[in-house]
Amino acid sequence: QKQGFDWYMRKEIFEQPKAVADTLLGRLNQHGELMLDELHISPELLRRVNKIVIVACGTAFYAGLVAKYAIEHWTRIPCEVELASEFRYRDPIIDPATLVVTISQSGETADTLMAIRHAREQQAKVIAICNTNGATIPRESDAVIYTHAGPEIGVASTKGFTTQVVACYLLGLYLAQVRGMKYGDEIAAILAELETMPRLMQEVLDNQAPVLELAAELKDAPSVLFLGRHVGYPVALEGALKLKELAYIHAEGFAAGELKHGPIALVSQGLPMFVVVPPRGRDQLRDKVISNIAEVRARGARTIVLAEAGDDEARANADTFIELPKVSTLLQPLVATVPLQLFACELATLLGHDVDQPRNLAKSVTVE
Numbered sequence: 001q002k003q004g005f006d007w008y009m010r011k012e013i014f015e016q017p018k019a020v021a022d023t024l025l026g027r028l029n030q031h032g033e034l035m036l037d038e039l040h041i042s043p044e045l046l047r048r049v050n051k052i053v054i055v056a057c058g059t060a061f062y063a064g065l066v067a068k069y070a071i072e073h074w075t076r077i078p079c080e081v082e083l084a085s086e087f088r089y090r091d092p093i094i095d096p097a098t099l100v101v102t103i104s105q106s107g108e109t110a111d112t113l114m115a116i117r118h119a120r121e122q123q124a125k126v127i128a129i130c131n132t133n134g135a136t137i138p139r140e141s142d143a144v145i146y147t148h149a150g151p152e153i154g155v156a157s158t159k160g161f162t163t164q165v166v167a168c169y170l171l172g173l174y175l176a177q178v179r180g181m182k183y184g185d186e187i188a189a190i191l192a193e194l195e196t197m198p199r200l201m202q203e204v205l206d207n208q209a210p211v212l213e214l215a216a217e218l219k220d221a222p223s224v225l226f227l228g229r230h231v232g233y234p235v236a237l238e239g240a241l242k243l244k245e246l247a248y249i250h251a252e253g254f255a256a257g258e259l260k261h262g263p264i265a266l267v268s269q270g271l272p273m274f275v276v277v278p279p280r281g282r283d284q285l286r287d288k289v290i291s292n293i294a295e296v297r298a299r300g301a302r303t304i305v306l307a308e309a310g311d312d313e314a315r316a317n318a319d320t321f322i323e324l325p326k327v328s329t330l331l332q333p334l335v336a337t338v339p340l341q342l343f344a345c346e347l348a349t350l351l352g353h354d355v356d357q358p359r360n361l362a363k364s365v366t367v368e
């Protein structure tokens with residue numbers, strides 16, 4: 001069933017173009033409007049929402065962090081993202097005008113489920129983004145948007161994550177549409193761009209050779225850091241989590257702007273640092289990230305730069321350059337995460353670890 005792959009995880013990484021295409025399938029009607037028919041929450045109710053709270057755990061939480069940037073930009077509705085395990089026990093402020101969105105691949109995560117029960121007790125509406133038909137979380141929610149990633153067998157989430165991000169974009173765009181946001185043209189453009197993502201993700205997969213070589217080169221690294229900014233920040237967190245869980249290597253993700261507030265003290269000769277550079281067009285952000293690359297390299301870091309093809313300024317301080325296709329900033333996580341997944345999978349393979357069943361981890365965490 002691994003179809004020639006050594007691990008389910010690697011197979012699932014390569015299934016992402018299809019998983020994303022399937023998650024997008026049938027969402028547009030003939031007028032180019034977004035349809036979320038399964039969302040049995042009335043447009044009137046969605047127009048009254050004054051706050052969105054996204055709750056999730058682990059990788060799904062990082063999908064939520066990406067979603068916050070997109071949803072607030074498109075809908076202008078304040079959006080918070082919280083770890084389900086924190087949300088439940090801190091008396092969160094939610095009421096009937098709050099829309100709670102939970103993200104869970106398995107649909108069985110105990111902390112996320114408890115968060116839903118708590119939110120519904122406060123009369124908030126709950127939408128679940130879930131990959132597992134009929135699981136407990138969608139059953140206990142008011143509405144569900146299914147990701148269509150197909151079964152995810154590898155314990156580490158890969159296609160689960162990218163399809164969660166897509167489902168969050170769809171939800172954000174749908175909310176913007178029902179609320180008649182002035183971003184109408186941008187919404188149409190983003191929807192059109194989303195349709196191109198499976199092809200662009202395939203391009204990244206076809207270009208895996210430099211990532212695999214890098215894994216071989218770095219397999220003895222004691223620690224690896226990941227930096228990103230804006231939606232590149234959750235991508236950095238996800239890259240670090242994948243490496244921790246699969247390769248058992250110390251890894252941390254940081255917001256690039258935080259470098260000077262502490263993490264730069266960790267930089268030493270030869271320390272591998274991945275940096276996700278925003279696309280051109282976001283030049284204010286991009287310039288800052290590019291100067292971060294120069295700063296850490298001047299202190300001896302070995303820089304691995306993920307940036308848009310043709311970004312020569314980003315390349316200038318790269319020890320290794322990983323080319324990404326040209327996409328809008330908000331959609332960049334869909335392509336930027338893929339090389340980080342491949343890197344963690346390959347490194348763990350080289351170290352002789354069981355990639356599909358990392359030690360101490362379970363696929364669904366059904367206890368708090």
Ligand code: F6R
Pocket residue numbers: 057058059060061103104105106107108109112155156157158241242245363364365
């Ligand atoms: C990381 C990973 C976990 C899950 C988390 C939530 O690779 O798989 O961090 O993302 O346990 O699981 P779900 O999405 O099933 O609620």
